[in-house]
Amino acid sequence: MQLCCHANSGSAEDYRSIGHNRKNTGEFVYVDKDRPSEYWNTEYYKNIRKQFLEGKAPKECRACYKEEASGYRSKRQWENEEWSEKISFKDVLDRVKPDGTAPFDIKYIDMKFGNKCDLACLMCNPADSSKWIPDYNKLMDSDVSQDTKNEIHWRKGEGKLNWYKMDSVFWKDLEDKLDKVENLYIIGGEPTINSEFKSFLEMCVKTGHSERINLRFNTNGQTTANELKPLYRRFKTALIHLSMDGVGAYNDLIRYPSTWEDYLQKLDYWNTMPDNVKVTIDCTVSVLNVFHIPDLIKWKLQSPYKNINKFPENQGLIGLHFLHSPDVLSITVLPPELKQKVIKKYSEFFKWIEANTNVDLQKYKKLESLISFMNSKDNSKHWERTKEYLDKLDSIRQTSWKSVLLDYDKA
Incomplete structure (x- = not known):
């Protein structure tokens, strides 16, 4: 809990x-x-x-x-x-006592449906993706530095708890309080591949509570089950955060083992949701895509998927979230000369936005805050470990980060 x-x-x-x-x-x-x-x-x-x-x-x-x-x-x-x-x-606040005691009257619940997942994204870990476990074991058995092993250490079993099985005591407690709940947020793993995800949505619908509940969940977009769409329609609102970290080869490297060609075919499903459903692209900012994000945004603006991140949501652009762990993939590890290249690229991108779109950058501060976050700390001492980490995963996955992340060619 x-x-x-x-x-x-x-x-x-x-x-x-x-x-x-x-x-x-x-x-x-x-x-x-x-x-x-x-x-x-x-x-x-x-x-x-x-x-x-x-x-x-x-x-x-x-x-x-x-x-x-x-x-x-x-x-x-x-x-x-x-x-x-x-x-x-x-x-x-009036109901909270000075010692912090509060009534059990929950209006918002966010739930993690274990670590069952069908992708092993490069910046993820076994606690959040079951598909990561084989590569994690190989990585820990490799000669990668001990500092890196310490940083990515996974307590075996962490994230694998199957509390969400429908016989869990949690559901008995929740069913008693469901009439008070207004917002639900569900993450994984990948929620949509869990049968309990569908069962829980059905519970909300059958009890009549879904009509006043705002549903929100994260998905990697791989599951396009038609039987779920009618359930989304029964909620007051549904906000779906669709993970996307790059186009083309960037997707294939980062969101392993998915392919961009396959993802494009599935975007039609996410672009045709019921009227009460909003779908937003959410991108995890890391060393893997910080140089690529302007190109990802340009692709989004020029794509036919106009119901995804529909204006004014994020000014029609994309949602950004900063990677905090593992440290070796945080944008704070970039050496000063690479950070200057990032700043230059984003400065040019701001000019492109002003010249080619109606986006109000005063209402979209995420790109500026990305630069500020990158410069908030100098962790460049870890840069060599970053490259070592990516090299080791390349050898395990038969990928090639250097052929994709060309901005790091001579770094």
């Missing part, structure tokens, strides 16, 4: 555990065997609420605060803005 899907990101130590609810004995709370309602007011959760009441920034939230410092509109900020239009923060 985790505080937030971002709560374990960007932490300097024990980052995979930060944000996980703990019983007063120190044990983690697991939703496959523990009732969330019984552990809503652990000392751990109460302490986090108390810090917020006192105007402090809990360490569990450092990822959002770090992004905000670079000018990026973080999850914390846009969630607060969205909820400010739906509920009274004063009413919520």
